[in-house]
Amino acid sequence: MAADKTPSRGAAVRIDRLRKTFGSAVAVDSISLDIPAGSFVTLLGPSGSGKTTTLNLIAGFLSPDAGAILFDGAVVSDVPTHKRNIGMVFQNYALFPHMTVFDNVGFPLKMRTKLASADARTRILETLALVELNGFEARYPRQLSGGQQQRVAMARALVSHPRLLLMDEPLGALDKKLREQMQFEIKNIHRSIGTTFVYVTHDQTEALTMSDLIVVMNHGKIEQAGTPRRLYETPENQFVADFLGGANLLPGTVAAVAADHFGVAVEGGFTVQVPRDRVVANAGDAVSVLVRPEEVGVALTEDRQAGTECVAGTVTAVGYLGDSLKLEVAVAGIAIGAKLARVRGLSIESGQRVYVSWPRASARLLLRSAR
Amino acid sequence: MTVPVADPAPARISLDRALVPALLLGPTLLWIFFFFLWPLGLMVWQSFIVKDAFSLDHYASLFTTPIYARALWTTFEISIICTVGSLILGYPVAYYLTVGDARIRAVVMILVIIPYWLDYIVRSFSWLILFGRRGLVNRFLVDVGLIAEPLQLLYNLGSVLVGMIQIMLPLMILTLFGAMLRINRQLVAAAEIHGASPWRAFWSVFFPLSLPGVYAAFLLVFIISLGFYITPALLGSPKETMISQIIMLVATELFDWPLASAAGVLLLAVTIAVVIAYNRTFSIERLWGGKEA
Numbered sequence: 001m002a003a004d005k006t007p008s009r010g011a012a013v014r015i016d017r018l019r020k021t022f023g024s025a026v027a028v029d030s031i032s033l034d035i036p037a038g039s040f041v042t043l044l045g046p047s048g049s050g051k052t053t054t055l056n057l058i059a060g061f062l063s064p065d066a067g068a069i070l071f072d073g074a075v076v077s078d079v080p081t082h083k084r085n086i087g088m089v090f091q092n093y094a095l096f097p098h099m100t101v102f103d104n105v106g107f108p109l110k111m112r113t114k115l116a117s118a119d120a121r122t123r124i125l126e127t128l129a130l131v132e133l134n135g136f137e138a139r140y141p142r143q144l145s146g147g148q149q150q151r152v153a154m155a156r157a158l159v160s161h162p163r164l165l166l167m168d169e170p171l172g173a174l175d176k177k178l179r180e181q182m183q184f185e186i187k188n189i190h191r192s193i194g195t196t197f198v199y200v201t202h203d204q205t206e207a208l209t210m211s212d213l214i215v216v217m218n219h220g221k222i223e224q225a226g227t228p229r230r231l232y233e234t235p236e237n238q239f240v241a242d243f244l245g246g247a248n249l250l251p252g253t254v255a256a257v258a259a260d261h262f263g264v265a266v267e268g269g270f271t272v273q274v275p276r277d278r279v280v281a282n283a284g285d286a287v288s289v290l291v292r293p294e295e296v297g298v299a300l301t302e303d304r305q306a307g308t309e310c311v312a313g314t315v316t317a318v319g320y321l322g323d324s325l326k327l328e329v330a331v332a333g334i335a336i337g338a339k340l341a342r343v344r345g346l347s348i349e350s351g352q353r354v355y356v357s358w359p360r361a362s363a364r365l366l367l368r369s370a371r
Numbered sequence: 372m373t374v375p376v377a378d379p380a381p382a383r384i385s386l387d388r389a390l391v392p393a394l395l396l397g398p399t400l401l402w403i404f405f406f407f408l409w410p411l412g413l414m415v416w417q418s419f420i421v422k423d424a425f426s427l428d429h430y431a432s433l434f435t436t437p438i439y440a441r442a443l444w445t446t447f448e449i450s451i452i453c454t455v456g457s458l459i460l461g462y463p464v465a466y467y468l469t470v471g472d473a474r475i476r477a478v479v480m481i482l483v484i485i486p487y488w489l490d491y492i493v494r495s496f497s498w499l500i501l502f503g504r505r506g507l508v509n510r511f512l513v514d515v516g517l518i519a520e521p522l523q524l525l526y527n528l529g530s531v532l533v534g535m536i537q538i539m540l541p542l543m544i545l546t547l548f549g550a551m552l553r554i555n556r557q558l559v560a561a562a563e564i565h566g567a568s569p570w571r572a573f574w575s576v577f578f579p580l581s582l583p584g585v586y587a588a589f590l591l592v593f594i595i596s597l598g599f600y601i602t603p604a605l606l607g608s609p610k611e612t613m614i615s616q617i618i619m620l621v622a623t624e625l626f627d628w629p630l631a632s633a634a635g636v637l638l639l640a641v642t643i644a645v646v647i648a649y650n651r652t653f654s655i656e657r658l659w660g661g662k663e664a
Binding site for chain 1: 555557558560561562563564565566567568569571572575576579580
């Protein structure tokens with residue numbers, strides 16, 4: 001074991017009022033963000049949200065129009081890409097087709113270190129073992145499957161123990177099963193080496209599964225940043241609520257402000273109560289009430305319990321998902337989606353009159369004029 | 372007359388299968404056969420016949436007459452230098468066309484393509500105007516006072532090469548450019564983020580990946596150079612006589628058609644041999660782990 005075995009400590013990355021435009025299009029709109037050393041941070045957003053541009057700015061492939069990027073407190077704006085000590089996994093892996101797996105993985109060592117070839121060899125084999133790809137050293141990339149290429153790309157990015165690892169939708173090209181497996185492997189690798197990971201994806205499941213911190217981006221701005229649980233359970237606006245998991249957003253206006261809850265008049269003519277939590281709203285504000293589909297219950301008879309909302313509606317769509325049932329119920333012209341655990345014997349059909357209910361505590365008020 | 376009762380569909384499919392390729396390819400195949408393969412066959416046949424009998428005499432005289440062997444050697448020499456010269460001049464231009472600033476790129480592209488459209492006879496003649504004893508270059512040098520007497524710029528190896536390289540350069544550049552466009556530029560980014568300076572990223576990634584294009588362009592330019600006729604005839608001296616000139620001379624001045632045919636066949640055989648040897652040596656796909664699945 002000649003190579004240093006201590007896990008490289010990750011860099012703390014600070015993004016300070018970073019801005020990048022392409023012509024008249026603002027790709028990244030003065031965002032600021034602190035990425036703690038050694039954390040796994042996911043930039044999540046739809047295409048065109050600025051997440052990949054942000055990643056390319058961190059990599060140094062693009063230079064910002066304004067603002068700065070700091071690694072461990074030092075501004076890197078003038079540091080060229082190859083001196084930033086970063087590893088990166090590209091969406092289509094970007095493996096060198098004219099090099100073997102061994103040479104691909106060894107490339108960063110050759111460029112960055114003066115390791116003797118025996119030491120380099122040890123390090124390359126160690127890294128290949130980390131991604132469970134021993135025995136493939138002599139193969140060329142095109143002789144590997146997508147999943148294997150993905151592992152080679154990981155190994156190449158990690159081999160020189162960079163202080164920061166960037167990943168640009170690295171699992172996008174894999175099938176679902178492999179993707180889920182790789183999510184856990186990437187998370188395990190992160191835990192074992194302690195490098196800071198910045199991961200870009202538009203897949204909310206990936207983001208929720210792997211991240212310490214999720215940064216939801218839209219139109220070049222950060223909508224909200226926080227832990228997966230925080231973003232899912234207490235989203236600050238409709239976009240975040242909608243992007244992370246299924247969401248029912250019932251449009252309405254604040255009708256009453258009580259000590260512990262709001263009364264909201266939902267468009268269509270029914271009123272619901274929503275906990276006040278830390279949300280600030282005044283009577284008359286245009287709002288949306290967020291109700292997660294998995295919180296929604298559906299029953300054939302009215303069953304008003306304390307602490308639940310219950311409204312009548314008509315089933316408009318039924319989807320059978322095997323382990324669960326997906327329903328859409330029209331309540332006073334508003335569609336409410338429900339995701340029910342499979343109930344043996346229960347049969348619900350389109351057109352049926354049903355009662356939709358959810359625990360009041362699970363609902364959340366979102367200001368519609370948030371942006 | 373009876374009407375066929377059977378379902379006509381299967382018969383029509385098989386008719387289409389035979390007819391469509393015949394209609395699509397037939398005219399060109401016929402053309403190639405009558406105006407290329409047939410005369411080519413006649414030429415090959417003629418080159419082996421002496422007084423109605425099979426003989427290698429024509430080939431023997433090709434190899435034993437010094438002027439012919441000399442011309443064959445000169446042809447190779449000039450073609451190699453011309454191809455290497457075009458490559459050295461053309462590669463950086465093709466690279467710039469691939470990675471450079473978009474506005475300048477458009478201008479460079481036009482500068483490359485315009486001469487490509489001009490007839491090469493015109494281009495060869497233009498060097499006479501430029502390089503002649505009373506040509507623009509000599510007059511300028513004399514007027515400036517750098518030289519007292521006009522230089523002999525024409526009718527030597529240098530002028531032949533200048534003319535040929537100028538003619539082949541656009542083809543070299545465009546072939547290289549086409550190949551370079553297919554290189555995934557993200558690979559260069561991947562090299563840089565993993566520690567390679569732009570210079571090292573170029574040499575370790577872009578350049579090796581451009582080699583298939585280099586090999587293809589080299590072969591193309593080399594083979595076309597082998598058949599050059601007008602340019603060495605206009606810009607060269609007898610010392611720069613190439614094999615095409617010999618073929619022309621033997622056929623139209625000496626009226627020795629069988630000997631001209633033999634020279635033509637020899638040029639063809641040598642060219643094919645070069646292509647085969649070349650493909651064996653530079654099979655890049657095989658080197659990098661087989662063709663893409």
